[in-house]
Amino acid sequence: MQITRLVISPLLLAATYFAMPFTLAADEETTYQFDGRLEIDGHTVARPQQRIRTNEEQYVITQSESYPTIRLTYSISEAGGNLVNARFLIEQEGDSGWKTLMQPSLQAVLGQSQTITVSDNRSDEDDSADISFTFTVSESG
Incomplete structure (x- = not known):
């Protein structure tokens, strides 16, 4: 019969105990105001405006007979300072x-507008689209 002993270092135990409050503090979420405008070929097709927590994923799907179906998924995380x-x-639905x-x-x-643009130039002109997404993230308060 083999006996196995588990030895826990007091230093490791202390480090785990003192690191715990910092881990919990890092898990706290901040809420931001997210305002966006999704355009396809220069026409606004969606305007997501909502509060979003850090590391939370949100999405919007556009559906129109005139434009391809687009799904925009987005998330925000803190980078420090402002x-x-x-x-x-950004995805397009296909066959x-x-x-x-x-x-x-x-x-x-924070508070400044940013724009992301993608041109989906396919060989079939009916399927191609210029997609632009302008967004602003500000502190929610």
């Missing part, structure tokens, strides 16, 4: 499911 990290996934058009990730200054 900066936030903004992540986006075989959702096709990723663009997956930008950038830093944005």
Whole structure:
């Protein structure tokens, strides 16, 4: 019979105890006001305006007979100071499911507008589209 001993270092135990409050503080979420405008070929098709918590994912889907169906997924995380990290996934629905058009990730200054543009130039002119998304992230208060 084999006996296994588990020894926990007091230093490791202390480090775990003291690190715990910092971990909990880092998990606290900040809420921001997110205002956006999604345009296809110069026409506004969606205007998401909502409060969004850090690391929360939101999406908007556009459906129109005149334009392709677009899904825009976005999330915000803190970058420090007056900066936030903004992540986006812009997809177009096709015959075989959702096709990723663009997956930008950038830093944005709170209160300032940013614009992301993608041109989907396919061989078939009916399926091509110029997609632009302008957004502003500000402190929610």
